[in-house]
Amino acid sequence: MKIAVCVKAVPDTETKVAIGADKKDIDRTGVRYIASPYDEFAIEEAIRLKEKLGGETVGFSLGGNEAVDVLRDALARGLDSAVHLKDDLFNNLDPLSTAKALAAAIADGGFDLILCGQQGVGGDNNQVPAILAELLKLPQATVVVKLEIDGPKFKAEREIEGAHEMVEGTLPAVISAQKGLNEPRYPSIKGVMAARRKEITTKDAAALGVKDAIESSKAKVRIVEFSLPPSRPQGKKIEGDAASQAKELVQLLRNEARVI
Amino acid sequence: MAQGILVFIEQRNGRIRKASLEALSEAIRKAKLVGGDVSAAILGDGVQALTAEIVKYNPAKIYCTESAELKEYATESYADVLSEIIKKADPRFVFAANTALSRDLIPRVATRFDAPCISDAVDISVNDNSLEVTKPIYSAKASGKFAFNNPISFVTLRPNVFAAEPASNGSQPVIENVAAPPLNVRAKVTETHAATGTKIELSEASIVVSGGRGIKGPENWGVLQNLCDVLGAALGASRAVVDAGWIDHQHQVGQTGKTVSPQLYIACGISGAMQHLAGMSSSKVIVAINKDADAPIFKLATYSVVGDVLEIVPKIAEEVKRINEN
Numbered sequence: 119m120k121i122a123v124c125v126k127a128v129p130d131t132e133t134k135v136a137i138g139a140d141k142k143d144i145d146r147t148g149v150r151y152i153a154s155p156y157d158e159f160a161i162e163e164a165i166r167l168k169e170k171l172g173g174e175t176v177g178f179s180l181g182g183n184e185a186v187d188v189l190r191d192a193l194a195r196g197l198d199s200a201v202h203l204k205d206d207l208f209n210n211l212d213p214l215s216t217a218k219a220l221a222a223a224i225a226d227g228g229f230d231l232i233l234c235g236q237q238g239v240g241g242d243n244n245q246v247p248a249i250l251a252e253l254l255k256l257p258q259a260t261v262v263v264k265l266e267i268d269g270p271k272f273k274a275e276r277e278i279e280g281a282h283e284m285v286e287g288t289l290p291a292v293i294s295a296q297k298g299l300n301e302p303r304y305p306s307i308k309g310v311m312a313a314r315r316k317e318i319t320t321k322d323a324a325a326l327g328v329k330d331a332i333e334s335s336k337a338k339v340r341i342v343e344f345s346l347p348p349s350r351p352q353g354k355k356i357e358g359d360a361a362s363q364a365k366e367l368v369q370l371l372r373n374e375a376r377v378i
Numbered sequence: 379m380a381q382g383i384l385v386f387i388e389q390r391n392g393r394i395r396k397a398s399l400e401a402l403s404e405a406i407r408k409a410k411l412v413g414g415d416v417s418a419a420i421l422g423d424g425v426q427a428l429t430a431e432i433v434k435y436n437p438a439k440i441y442c443t444e445s446a447e448l449k450e451y452a453t454e455s456y457a458d459v460l461s462e463i464i465k466k467a468d469p470r471f472v473f474a475a476n477t478a479l480s481r482d483l484i485p486r487v488a489t490r491f492d493a494p495c496i497s498d499a500v501d502i503s504v505n506d507n508s509l510e511v512t513k514p515i516y517s518a519k520a521s522g523k524f525a526f527n528n529p530i531s532f533v534t535l536r537p538n539v540f541a542a543e544p545a546s547n548g549s550q551p552v553i554e555n556v557a558a559p560p561l562n563v564r565a566k567v568t569e570t571h572a573a574t575g576t577k578i579e580l581s582e583a584s585i586v587v588s589g590g591r592g593i594k595g596p597e598n599w600g601v602l603q604n605l606c607d608v609l610g611a612a613l614g615a616s617r618a619v620v621d622a623g624w625i626d627h628q629h630q631v632g633q634t635g636k637t638v639s640p641q642l643y644i645a646c647g648i649s650g651a652m653q654h655l656a657g658m659s660s661s662k663v664i665v666a667i668n669k670d671a672d673a674p675i676f677k678l679a680t681y682s683v684v685g686d687v688l689e690i691v692p693k694i695a696e697e698v699k700r701i702n703e704n
């Protein structure tokens with residue numbers, strides 16, 4: 119079983135977001151990076167599948183130097199090797215272009231399974247796994263909370279609105295991980311030591327053969343500007359004992375806010 | 379040249395998603411400004427009967443693909459059929475509601491057209507004869523506005539944000555039946571299990587009542603469910619109580635849960651951690667009930683109630699019930 123895992127380095131979810139000077143990005147000064155939380159489930163699933171079925175696991179991350187730390191951490195948890203997709207052309211990439219680069223890196227690797235997170239927090243796009251599946255011409259199951267591999271087949275439980283759906287399909291396939299898939303482990307000290315000797319290969323757009331394709335798709339969508347959401351107006355405090363608070367609240371919801 | 383807007387109308391079990399009709403209404407409002415007609419696409423088994431519902435919103439045309447093979451959603455078959463319809467309609471923009479199904483389908487279809495897609499739009503404006511789309515980023519701590527530069531572009535719209543308005547201009551939409559191409563599906567749905575206790579779908583509910591650690595224990599969900607019942611609300615939860623095993627993850631609101639944008643969000647015993655706010659800060663009216671007057675949730679609240687949830691919530695339910703009965 120050969121497994122690819124796509125990991126995105128994103129600002130720590132506790133980051134206080136400020137807008138950069140050009141308004142085309144957030145202010146990156148002092149930002150601490152982590153693997154997107156859903157990607158941790160993807161990494162963990164890859165390691166567990168290898169423990170059970172044998173094989174090889176390779177992490178892929180497209181991004182700047184922050185991606186190296188995140189890949190190193192994934193290696194410490196147990197991935198075998200990693201590929202860092204790095205190029206100035208890759209700055210602030212849209213999902214289509216990101217997936218083009220990842221697809222080029224993954225395509226000829228003979229992977230049976232490509233694991234992603236269901237969402238890269240920050241961009242909050244929920245797009246790359248499905249695009250990747252289309253580019254690689256593979257079946258997909260997204261937002262997966264349970265995965266079983268049985269020979270050349272997979273069985274996945276997906277989360278949809280108000281229900282869970284069982285999807286059965288053939289490998290190779292792209293699967294995106296949702297919270298609940300597993301409980302990610304922390305890297306052990308032994309793992310951290312071992313990770314130092316594991317290889318991270320760097321590939322740029324030319325090496326991946328995607329320079330033209332990405333220049334073309336990058337031009338298809340443009341950031342007009344980033345902004346902070348408008349602050350909400352000062353609210354109203356409702357005082358008194360529980361009974362009078364309840365009465366006043368219901369009155370305000372009906373007659374002032376008109377929402378009930 | 380491509381023009382107009384095609385709207386993908388999602389249905390499940392013979393019911394059209396309200397969020398799809400919101401997307402259709404928004405398309406009609408915007409098409410007036412960017413030019414071209416609005417068409418709708420619906421696919422599935424027994425969907426011919428559903429076109430009457432779409433007609434009320436008055437698109438110029440409805441593309442309909444009826445096939446028993448489309449009874450259950452499968453990414454590949456739906457992608458094949460929708461792509462076929464897009465080729466026929468040749469629109470400049472494709473809209474869909476940002477639902478679980480669309481998140482699975484739309485990026486894949488957009489890729490067949492080598493087209494950009496902006497997901498989870500909360501505002502769409504027209505500038506220079508084209509669309510500009512705003513979406514929350516960084517868990518709603520910021521917004522990004524994006525513009526397209528391509529013959530065809532895709533947008534998915536957040537449910538509950540855009541108004542659904544039936545419209546009529548006296549004309550009758552043309553209904554075009556599109557035959558399904560031969561379908562090759564490598565991954566199919568074999569079973570569906572409705573989640574237990576989910577009465578109203580969170581992301582589409584116009585009122586959400588959520589509980590956090592302040593409700594003290596899972597035995598008290600009944601108190602909140604009772605308020606949900608009188609308000610016709612969906613039940614939400616913080617991650618702390620999901621992690622504690624008090625309720626299924628389906629109910630979680632926030633960065634690693636669902637994003638909701640209801641008319642009214644009532645946070646009961648929730649502190650207001652930024653990861654929770656990420657999932658609900660675009661709610662129109664926010665009520666916070668918390669015994670700690672300094673809880674961060676109060677910074678966002680339209681109405682702040684300092685007190686014990688278990689004492690106040692039943693009184694609110696009684697009051698609503700009393701008024702409803704009069």
Ligand SMILES: Cc1cc2nc3c(=O)[nH]c(=O)nc-3n(C[C@H](O)[C@H](O)[C@H](O)COP(=O)(O)OP(=O)(O)OC[C@H]3O[C@@H](n4cnc5c(N)ncnc54)[C@H](O)[C@@H]3O)c2cc1C
Nearest residue numbers: 590591592616617618632633634635647649651654669687
């Ligand atoms: C990567 C990451 C992702 C996360 N994703 C999410 C997410 O999607 N959703 C989410 O919700 N959280 C998420 N969290 C967790 C988040 O940081 C908080 O820990 C969580 O939201 C706290 O839940 P809570 O408000 O129920 O609990 P607490 O923070 O413990 O707050 C309980 C509140 O109840 C009040 N209270 C207690 N008793 C009463 C009473 N009798 N009456 C009234 N009020 C009372 C207290 O004053 C307190 O404010 C995430 C965290 C991380 C690190």
Ligand SMILES: Nc1ncnc2c1ncn2[C@@H]1O[C@H](COP(=O)(O)O)[C@@H](O)[C@H]1O
Nearest residue numbers: 124125180234235237238243244245246
């Ligand atoms: N730059 C990237 N490098 C590696 N994987 C990525 C990257 N961007 C997105 N992904 C993968 O795609 C998933 C969904 O991301 P997104 O579509 O951006 O929400 C993530 O959880 C990752 O698994």
